[in-house]
Amino acid sequence: MTRLPAWTATLTWKAAVFITVMCCALAALLGTLVHVSVAGQTVKDSRGKALSRLDEVSRLYESGEPLPRFAGVDPAGLPESLRALALRGERGTMVTEFEGRPTMWAAAPADGRALAVRIDYTQSAATIDGLDRSILGSSVLAIGATLLVGAFSVTRITRRLHATAQVARRISAGDLDARVDDPRTKDPSRPQDEVATVSGALDTMASSLQRKLQTEQRFTADVAHELRTPLTGLSAAAELLPEGRPSEMVRERVRTMRALTEDLLEISRLDAGTEKVDLAVHDLGPLAERVVRASGTATEVRVVRDVRVETDRRRLERVLGNLVANAHKHGAPPVVLTVDGPVVTVRDHGPGFPEYLLSAGPQRFRTEGGGKGHGLGLTIAAGQAEVIGAELVFSDVRVEDEEGAGAEHGGGGALARLTLPTRPPVSADDADGTTVVGGTDGLSDTDDTDRTTVTGDTDGTHGAGGTDGTPGAGRTGA
Numbered sequence: 001m002t003r004l005p006a007w008t009a010t011l012t013w014k015a016a017v018f019i020t021v022m023c024c025a026l027a028a029l030l031g032t033l034v035h036v037s038v039a040g041q042t043v044k045d046s047r048g049k050a051l052s053r054l055d056e057v058s059r060l061y062e063s064g065e066p067l068p069r070f071a072g073v074d075p076a077g078l079p080e081s082l083r084a085l086a087l088r089g090e091r092g093t094m095v096t097e098f099e100g101r102p103t104m105w106a107a108a109p110a111d112g113r114a115l116a117v118r119i120d121y122t123q124s125a126a127t128i129d130g131l132d133r134s135i136l137g138s139s140v141l142a143i144g145a146t147l148l149v150g151a152f153s154v155t156r157i158t159r160r161l162h163a164t165a166q167v168a169r170r171i172s173a174g175d176l177d178a179r180v181d182d183p184r185t186k187d188p189s190r191p192q193d194e195v196a197t198v199s200g201a202l203d204t205m206a207s208s209l210q211r212k213l214q215t216e217q218r219f220t221a222d223v224a225h226e227l228r229t230p231l232t233g234l235s236a237a238a239e240l241l242p243e244g245r246p247s248e249m250v251r252e253r254v255r256t257m258r259a260l261t262e263d264l265l266e267i268s269r270l271d272a273g274t275e276k277v278d279l280a281v282h283d284l285g286p287l288a289e290r291v292v293r294a295s296g297t298a299t300e301v302r303v304v305r306d307v308r309v310e311t312d313r314r315r316l317e318r319v320l321g322n323l324v325a326n327a328h329k330h331g332a333p334p335v336v337l338t339v340d341g342p343v344v345t346v347r348d349h350g351p352g353f354p355e356y357l358l359s360a361g362p363q364r365f366r367t368e369g370g371g372k373g374h375g376l377g378l379t380i381a382a383g384q385a386e387v388i389g390a391e392l393v394f395s396d397v398r399v400e401d402e403e404g405a406g407a408e409h410g411g412g413g414a415l416a417r418l419t420l421p422t423r424p425p426v427s428a429d430d431a432d433g434t435t436v437v438g439g440t441d442g443l444s445d446t447d448d449t450d451r452t453t454v455t456g457d458t459d460g461t462h463g464a465g466g467t468d469g470t471p472g473a474g475r476t477g478a
Contacts, residue, residue: 010158011154011157011158011161012154012155015150015151015154016147016150016151016154019146019147019151020143020147023143023147024139024143027135027142027143028139030135030139031132031136031139034131034135035128035132035135038127038128039131042127042128043095043124046095046104046119046121047093047104047106050104050106050117051091053070053117053119054071054091054106054108054117057117058108058110058115061073061110061115070117070118071115071116071117072115072116073110073113073114073115073116074113074116075116075118077096077098077099077103077118078105078107078114079094079096081094082094082105082107082114082116083107083114083116086108086109086110086113086114086115086116087109087112087113087114088109089109090109091106092106092107093105093106098118101120101121101122102120102121102122102124102125103119103120103121104118104119104121104124105117105118106118106119157195160196160199161195161198163180164180164182164195164198164202167179167180167202167206171202171206171209176206176209176210176213179203179206180200180202180203181203182195182199182200182203184196184199185199185200185203223264224261224262224264227257227261231254231257231258231261234254234257235258238250238254239251264376266383267376267379267380267383275387277311277312277387278312278313278314279310279311280310280311280312280313281308281309281310282311282313282316283306283307283308284306284308284339284342284344284420285306285339287313287316287317288301288320288337288339288344289301289303290317291317291324291337292324292337294317295321295324295325295328297325297328297335298333298334298335299324299327299328299336300334300335300336300337301336301337301338301339302336302338302339303338303339304338304339304340304341305339305340305341306339307339307341307422309342309420310421311390311420311421312387312388315384315387315388316384316388316390316420318380318381318384319385319388319390319418320337320344320346320418322378322380322381323346323378323381323416323418324337324346326377326378326381327346327347327348327414327416330414331349331350331351331413331414332348332350332413333348334348334349335347341422342420342422343418343419343420344417344420345415345416345417345418346415346416346418347397347413347414347415347416348413348414349412349413350412350413351412351414352396352397352413352414353394353396353414357378357394358394358395358396361382361394362378362379362381362382362394378394381416385418388420389420389421390418390419390420391418392417392418393416393417394414394415394416395414395415395417396412396413396415397412397413397414397415
């Protein structure tokens with residue numbers, strides 16, 4: 001089935017079609033009424049004139065006087081139906097063609113024959129034809145003018161609707177300062193149409209949402225700040241406890257609380273949108289290897305194609321550290337970190353990401369299956385990736401899609417893909433003395449190498465979290 005173009009679904013197009021159809025219907029109705037009325041009056045006048053002449057000719061015929069040239073008994077060209085009517089003793093009229101011209105006939109009985117007269121109907125027929133052409137031309141002009149005025153009016157409405165929709169999209173993307181600011185909503189005494197009502201409701205909703213989010217952000221930041229001081233004292237006191245299992249449990253809980261507090265502070269800064277990036281050029285492969293070494297996990301690092309990227313090293317290490325920690329905590333070995341140009345993937349072979357994360361992204365304080373963690377690690381990773389201008393995508397790996405090295409482990413698992421902006425190509429020695437081989441994609445001299453490194457504990461034990469020493473977050477939003 002052939003699908004209609006997308007523009008046919010627009011309000012402007014639908015309004016134009018509606019206006020056109022209604023104008024055509026109205027023009028046809030009015031044109032028909034005028035045509036029938038004028039044509040009926042014209043025929044009536046011509047018929048009356050023809051019958052008057054027929055009366056005069058009848059008197060001449062009865063007195064035996066010669067008949068005029070436009071009258072006669074059984075004249076040539078008289079319609080047979082009108083002749084039969086006269087032979088039945090009745091009078092009648094009819095319009096037909098006679099010698100190539102419209103003619104009005106009138107006939108009456110006369111001694112068993114038909115006495116008839118004719119008058120020229122050309123002028124009357126021309127009047128009706130001219131009227132029809134005038135009606136058609138006027139209808140076309142009226143439809144065109146109405147369509148232009150209607151399209152202009154509808155376009156003004158659709159422009160306001162598009163502006164409202166654009167503001168709604170900006171708000172959904174995180175720009176809580178966006179407002180429609182329809183001038184019709186600023187003056188309460190001014191009548192408002194439906195579009196102004198929708199615009200005002202959207203602005204009110206955005207303001208309310210902004211206030212609530214700002215209140216939540218301030219609350220989160222205040223709570224985290226207030227917790228830092230007692231946690232610092234508690235940590236110092238825990239170190240003074242005698243060695244033993246109870247002391248270890250206290251210290252572990254204190255470390256967990258401190259990590260959670262730092263994560264809350266980081267999220268509050270990300271929510272506030274005040275983060276500043278410290279850009280510098282780094283080799284992506286060595287940076288990824290350092291992150292894995294710092295995590296203390298048995299993670300396999302594969303550098304398929306190294307590249308130089310301009311990014312904030314601390315934030316990038318935070319993102320990769322959280323992804324690696326999440327893969328070990330909620331996935332299954334082996335965990336593989338792959339660098340292929342500006343794309344870094346972290347893959348495990350566990351059950352994969354939960355459905356809600358794939359559809360809506362990481363959600364803070366939500367974990368799956370009762371696992372450890374607070375659901376903040378992936379939330380922080382997504383926020384820091386946005387700050388450095390990278391794209392972070394979460395997906396599951398299907399067994400049938402596996403190729404190469406992935407297939408040898410049985411397939412499946414979770415896959416986090418981080419795509420970084422690359423540095424413009426460099427053809428000269430950079431500041432630290434490393435020579436960059438010229439290329440259009442700005443790749444370093446390791447482009448054609450495939451370097452695979454396994455870092456971390458050889459016994460496959462899983463260490464904690466990211467590069468800042470905090471525990472990794474949960475699969476569902478860590």
